[in-house]
Amino acid sequence: METRRIDPVNCSVARALSVVGERWSLLIVRETLDGASRFGEFHSRLGIAKNLLASRLDTLVTAGVLRRVPYQEPGDRQRFAYQLTEQGHALRPTLLALLEWGDRYLADPQGPSVIVRHRPDDGASTCDAPVRVILECAAGHDHLAPEDVHRTPGPGARFVDAPSS
Amino acid sequence: METRRIDPVNCSVARALSVVGERWSLLIVRETLDGASRFGEFHSRLGIAKNLLASRLDTLVTAGVLRRVPYQEPGDRQRFAYQLTEQGHALRPTLLALLEWGDRYLADPQGPSVIVRHRPDDGASTCDAPVRVILECAAGHDHLAPEDVHRTPGPGARFVDAPSS
């Protein structure tokens, strides 16, 4: 007898990782959040090889995470900067989840090196409280424990046969 | 004149990625959430090369994400299975954030292949509502937009000098 499982290849996690699952992609995105936008900034901050950086930036632009925008410093020729798109900003929860995990389990003895705070870009709010990622269900339950969420097949699920073992 | 930035190398995101930032690590963790625990299950589900799988499992066990537990099928010798530790379960928000991102921007036309639902392990609850990752600050504001959170130096921050540009 056989049972059927969700095909592990047809999965948004796998597709997401095919874009941002390489060693440097998420670090490039993180640096844009700290103000980096130019080729040389990414290169010097991260220490990534230049050809690989060029290739990764291309990948991220093609995937829609970054946007390549021309800029011109006075007295210099036109160059290109790389900015987060809305799709790129949407990676922030992923980065914050990784940050929290790293802070909790791979902590620097001095404490976290970065604290993410609630601070609207308009500057109007004074709330500076630290921000966390939490799990919330559509019925309104929040702060769910990781063990209380389960993966179920969705409309796009493919199945593969597997020995019931 | 120079300005100072948070050292991008001394960062929990970078440390987290050094454990789970390789191509297969998060996929291995994901498979454990779908019930995989044995070497051959990871191998056949993911198609990862066996030597690399052995090496990744070692890395994840050493890092504390997986636990190696002996088991014995009747009429077979003792073997080892790999189970998530509490630290491994704590990666679930990261995986869910990636899943949501992939669903939103790299969607299968048929819809998501996986839906994560609120279902306590004790089976007592009937809540099956879909679960999402949201950002919440310590002051109680939730559903924060990605643009309204800012990275600030924490107690463990190191700084590097950078040209003010």
Add this chain to the structure above:
DNA sequence: CCTTTGAGTTTAGTTTTTAAACTTAGCCCG
């Protein structure tokens, strides 16, 4: 004893990543 089986290990070939040297395009200065 001989075969089977799951869980690896070894080995050889391919791909990815690194590091360093090189190229390119425009501005500036003489």
Add this chain to the structure above:
DNA sequence: CGGGCTAAGTTTAAAAACTAAACTCAAAGG
């Protein structure tokens, strides 16, 4: 005009990571 300067790449060669296939190993069963 010509030569130097700079940021942003590209090229190249060597190192590291990954793949696939063959091999090993330890008990179990015939």
